[in-house]
Amino acid sequence: MSMKNAVYTKFKDISREEHISPGTALCTGCGGLLALRLAYKVLGENVVIVNAAGCFTLLSVYPYNPFSSSWMYTAMASAPAGAQGIRDALDILIKKGKLKSEENLKVVVLTGDGAANDIGLQSTSAAIHRGLDFHYFCYDNEAYSNTGFQMSSATPYGSRTATSLPGEINPQGTVQRKKDLFEIWRAHKPPYLATVSPSHPVDLSNKFEKASKFEGPKLFIALSPCPPGWSFGASNSVNIARLAVQTGIWPLKEAVYGEVKHTVIPKFKPVEKYLRTQNRYNHLFNPVKQVDVIDNIKKDVEQYWERYLDS
Amino acid sequence: MIKRVRFHGRGGQGMKTASRIVGTASFLEEFFVQDCPLYGAERRGAPMVAFTRLSKEPIFERGIITSPDINMIADETLLGDKSANVFQGTWEGTITIVNTHYPASHVRNVYGVVGEIVTLDITEIALNVIGESVLSSTAAAVVCKLTGMITESSLEKAVIKELSSINLKKELIEKNLQAALTCFDRIPETHPHYFEPIKEDKMDEIVKLEYADPRIGTPSVYAKGNTRLKKTGNWRLFRPVIDHEKCSRCRTCFVYCPHSCISIDEGDYPQIDYENCKGCLTCFYECPKKVISKDHEVRAW
Amino acid sequence: MVKEMLTGNYAAAWGARLSEVDYVPAFPITPQTEIIETLSQWINDGEMNAKFTNMDSEHSMITAAGTAAATGARVFSATSSQGLLYGYEMLYNVTGWRVPLVLVNVSRGLSAPITLEPDHNDILSTRDSGFIQIHAETCQEVLDTILMAYRIAEDERVLLPVLINMDGFYLSFTREPVEIPCKDAVSRFLPEYNPKHAFFKASKPMSQGVAVLGGSAYSYFKYQMHLASLNVLTVHDEVAGEFKRIFGRSYSATEAFKIDDAEYVIIMSNSFTIKGKAAVNKFREKGLKAGLLRLRLIRPFPSTELKAFLRGKKAVAVIDQNISPGSGGILFKDVTTALYHDPDRPERILSFIGGLGGKDIGHAEFKHIVEEMEKSIETGIVPETQLLYTKNDLEHINNLLNIAGNPLEGLEN
Numbered sequence A: 001m002s003m004k005n006a007v008y009t010k011f012k013d014i015s016r017e018e019h020i021s022p023g024t025a026l027c028t029g030c031g032g033l034l035a036l037r038l039a040y041k042v043l044g045e046n047v048v049i050v051n052a053a054g055c056f057t058l059l060s061v062y063p064y065n066p067f068s069s070s071w072m073y074t075a076m077a078s079a080p081a082g083a084q085g086i087r088d089a090l091d092i093l094i095k096k097g098k099l100k101s102e103e104n105l106k107v108v109v110l111t112g113d114g115a116a117n118d119i120g121l122q123s124t125s126a127a128i129h130r131g132l133d134f135h136y137f138c139y140d141n142e143a144y145s146n147t148g149f150q151m152s153s154a155t156p157y158g159s160r161t162a163t164s165l166p167g168e169i170n171p172q173g174t175v176q177r178k179k180d181l182f183e184i185w186r187a188h189k190p191p192y193l194a195t196v197s198p199s200h201p202v203d204l205s206n207k208f209e210k211a212s213k214f215e216g217p218k219l220f221i222a223l224s225p226c227p228p229g230w231s232f233g234a235s236n237s238v239n240i241a242r243l244a245v246q247t248g249i250w251p252l253k254e255a256v257y258g259e260v261k262h263t264v265i266p267k268f269k270p271v272e273k274y275l276r277t278q279n280r281y282n283h284l285f286n287p288v289k290q291v292d293v294i295d296n297i298k299k300d301v302e303q304y305w306e307r308y309l310d311s
Numbered sequence B: 001m002i003k004r005v006r007f008h009g010r011g012g013q014g015m016k017t018a019s020r021i022v023g024t025a026s027f028l029e030e031f032f033v034q035d036c037p038l039y040g041a042e043r044r045g046a047p048m049v050a051f052t053r054l055s056k057e058p059i060f061e062r063g064i065i066t067s068p069d070i071n072m073i074a075d076e077t078l079l080g081d082k083s084a085n086v087f088q089g090t091w092e093g094t095i096t097i098v099n100t101h102y103p104a105s106h107v108r109n110v111y112g113v114v115g116e117i118v119t120l121d122i123t124e125i126a127l128n129v130i131g132e133s134v135l136s137s138t139a140a141a142v143v144c145k146l147t148g149m150i151t152e153s154s155l156e157k158a159v160i161k162e163l164s165s166i167n168l169k170k171e172l173i174e175k176n177l178q179a180a181l182t183c184f185d186r187i188p189e190t191h192p193h194y195f196e197p198i199k200e201d202k203m204d205e206i207v208k209l210e211y212a213d214p215r216i217g218t219p220s221v222y223a224k225g226n227t228r229l230k231k232t233g234n235w236r237l238f239r240p241v242i243d244h245e246k247c248s249r250c251r252t253c254f255v256y257c258p259h260s261c262i263s264i265d266e267g268d269y270p271q272i273d274y275e276n277c278k279g280c281l282t283c284f285y286e287c288p289k290k291v292i293s294k295d296h297e298v299r300a301w
Numbered sequence C: 001m002v003k004e005m006l007t008g009n010y011a012a013a014w015g016a017r018l019s020e021v022d023y024v025p026a027f028p029i030t031p032q033t034e035i036i037e038t039l040s041q042w043i044n045d046g047e048m049n050a051k052f053t054n055m056d057s058e059h060s061m062i063t064a065a066g067t068a069a070a071t072g073a074r075v076f077s078a079t080s081s082q083g084l085l086y087g088y089e090m091l092y093n094v095t096g097w098r099v100p101l102v103l104v105n106v107s108r109g110l111s112a113p114i115t116l117e118p119d120h121n122d123i124l125s126t127r128d129s130g131f132i133q134i135h136a137e138t139c140q141e142v143l144d145t146i147l148m149a150y151r152i153a154e155d156e157r158v159l160l161p162v163l164i165n166m167d168g169f170y171l172s173f174t175r176e177p178v179e180i181p182c183k184d185a186v187s188r189f190l191p192e193y194n195p196k197h198a199f200f201k202a203s204k205p206m207s208q209g210v211a212v213l214g215g216s217a218y219s220y221f222k223y224q225m226h227l228a229s230l231n232v233l234t235v236h237d238e239v240a241g242e243f244k245r246i247f248g249r250s251y252s253a254t255e256a257f258k259i260d261d262a263e264y265v266i267i268m269s270n271s272f273t274i275k276g277k278a279a280v281n282k283f284r285e286k287g288l289k290a291g292l293l294r295l296r297l298i299r300p301f302p303s304t305e306l307k308a309f310l311r312g313k314k315a316v317a318v319i320d321q322n323i324s325p326g327s328g329g330i331l332f333k334d335v336t337t338a339l340y341h342d343p344d345r346p347e348r349i350l351s352f353i354g355g356l357g358g359k360d361i362g363h364a365e366f367k368h369i370v371e372e373m374e375k376s377i378e379t380g381i382v383p384e385t386q387l388l389y390t391k392n393d394l395e396h397i398n399n400l401l402n403i404a405g406n407p408l409e410g411l412e413n
């Protein structure tokens, strides 16, 4: 699917400039880091990242910092409030003439799915409600990874986590369905909202580019394959992200003032193919195949797409 | 008599479990015992340490072991890694055991190790017997033997207990056990250094902290992109190598490198920053022309 | 300069206005609301050139206050009791960021049970956060202390945030004449904030609030906060001296009332001190050499000054308007610690708890305190911490217990 404002059509359009240096403490093959790196290429240098507790806090561990721009760690719950403070301060200082307008920065919130869906949902909702001019980059690795991969409300049904292990009572692992953060955010009608995947760099770049034309909240949820948490080899992040898109598990979409459009229509590869790439789903196949659970996952995907392909 | 064991490995190699197997084996011998891993900021693939203390008397110590009696270096690429600092606090009474196929004399020549040194290629044993390079039970077995205080049967029970607790399948536990016993046998029964270590703590001294300018006295970083200095290239087990002659300059590898380790040179060719490339091999798998190969990382020397 | 009838809340708003703060993030809580309502109105009317943002919680509010200060803005905010605790996590963050914002706490007893009137468990729960703490006795002092607080906080030798405490109701809702200094005088006293260490701008990227792993680095930065706080003992006196020169009112870290020849000294803080002063006057009429110290600067704790004031006194009684269950009064420990090594320390130091949830401390209480001091001098026995609770209080609560119904009635055994 092509986009009206598309400026990226091929890999060669993607900037060669790097804004996150090598050498961070993040895991080998971290999918979220790849997504952030690609996003940064569009955001450029004049950025201040406001980070919540999570794996990505460890991007910057004293005395090191991988950025060509600014950064501030806040707390798990309130990165969007931190962004509010910085945005407000920049605005008032520029208005008062205490800061030159060329010193202005884009304010970017960076949190995991746990912060976004759970403890930080209130401060996010409030920031969107206030119309804060900021980007929110949520790397969704579908659990509390930094603390050892416990269940968050973004953990998908059927996934094993350290606090939703498959057992006698719940052989499927996680019982709950993944919270629909996209829809929660969309209900606030922000100017721009999108899902992205590191496997689709052109789509990702176009979305960040398009978002830059809007003032107000610009929100992104990036699928972030996590080798240790999802339990797969470090070389497979891009492939797994691609499969998530191709199977329809991870819809690539955007919403402008609440109006949803899918930017990639999947090939609907078998969902099983995706599940089998990760050992967090191993219990669905071994020692016995949990057909009902796998069917439920399939059904969820089908139902989702039926809704959108009909309309 | 107290034995302080320090395990050096990389996240994911099994050193935490190794420290626990030794801990449990010592516990079964009814010694006083402590074991703990140390978590840094780094995630999987990065250098890590774990500790076990075992003693016939109550232990009046806790936390990190700055000066080990037994120093297990399970990953030879750590030897040359300054940040891993694997020889920290080693002294004449330390037995350093390095997982390598090189003889001990070679390691001593290159690194000038203080104290005794033993080498054993436990990776090879693990690969042969278990089929993967997980080193928890093998490293633990070597250490158990070196303590001179732990019997084969306690080691056996400890391996079963610890590996079952991380939900390892029965067949795998069996294989681990076999590999562990092989290692246990390979370490000689007695050793000149199996004596009560006598050692005086080197005394540090207390200083008075002065007030610093707040620009210095706050944890702020002013340098741009200095994580580069961390040189994460030593995390790598496999090295991606681009065959530039066959490369189509499509930039796929550059786009997909999560760690910003591939740049495009003036001739439009991708170049890998080996000082920092973590060896995730995303580039290897994603290259549409399949012109990137993976080489087992050269030895640390 | 004008003199007007102002509540403590209104005086706080004036303090922020005169300090020409850039930014006020806010979240309402009784009894602080008037402060933020007033500021919101002034900013909306263009009387103040600042940005006001309604936040979603105190946790968010303190975060925004901290990050704005880290961006280079002069920031003010206010909260109370539950709000202060709700934002507690962020208090330790903003002190670690070393940002010089000023936060007013309007004291109110903590839930449960939920209540409205003041005691100081809320503010004292933050005593180890690294915030500089100044507790005010009058509405005038609230205003003056805000001006002084920015001078102290923004000093390169300090760069720590300040919490100013005033009692809910007793100051917040009480009007009394307050001198509002003129703008010129204030700008002579308090120059524009020009941050050198914490700010964000495009031309000079930096990372703030970076994770620190390893005990020696962590200890270093934490201890810097301690050293910075200790520097306040000097900076406060310098700033107070200049404040006096420009505005004529003088403040010291500890306020001494009739202390010079006093033999019996009562130690208090905040607005109830006035009741203590009245009691001292009464005792003196009867020929008893009583005096009072008001703890104004709570962090850093002015131990040396306190020691000097109390040298050679017969007995000291600390009235804590707070309670640490299982331990007693919080400030009592700070006072005794400060005095312990002085060879000439007071013979007896007694501990009392009073004024919880705004309960009055009346003459009966003060009389009891002095009698206890005298008794302990005579007998050499120092009593355990005592609650200042009267017969009337007991009667009152018994009445209430009756009305609430007795669940034990009719129960066998």
Ligand SMILES: Cc1ncc(C[n+]2csc(CCOP(=O)(O)OP(=O)(O)O)c2C)c(N)n1
Pocket: A053, A054, A055, A056, A075, A076, A077, A111, A112, A113, A114, A115, A116, A141, A143, A144, A145, A146, A147, A152
């Ligand atoms: C108030 C608070 N509670 C708990 C934590 C511990 N904690 C740190 S990171 C984290 C997980 C964050 O999960 P997510 O936002 O998904 O990011 P990820 O770890 O996956 O990168 C938790 C629970 C914390 N830092 N603060």
Ligand code: SF4
Pocket: A026, A027, A029, A030, A031, A032, A033, A055, A141, A145, A146, A224, A225, A226, A227, A228, A229, B043, B044
């Ligand atoms: S745990 Fe997962 S999300 Fe966290 S750094 Fe590692 S790969 Fe990335």
Ligand code: SF4
Pocket: B240, B256, B257, B258, B259, B260, B261, B262, B272, B273, B276, B277, B278, B279, B280, B281, B282, B283, B284
């Ligand atoms: S192996 Fe991974 S880190 Fe190294 S160059 Fe390839 S993609 Fe980058």
Ligand code: SF4
Pocket: B242, B243, B246, B247, B248, B249, B250, B251, B252, B253, B254, B270, B286, B287, B288, B289, B290, B291, B292
């Ligand atoms: S992906 Fe392969 S072909 Fe394409 S630029 Fe990289 S090495 Fe060359």
Ligand SMILES: [Mg+2]
Pocket: A112, A113, A114, A139, A140, A141, A142, A143, A144, A145, A146, A152
């Ligand atoms: Mg997560």
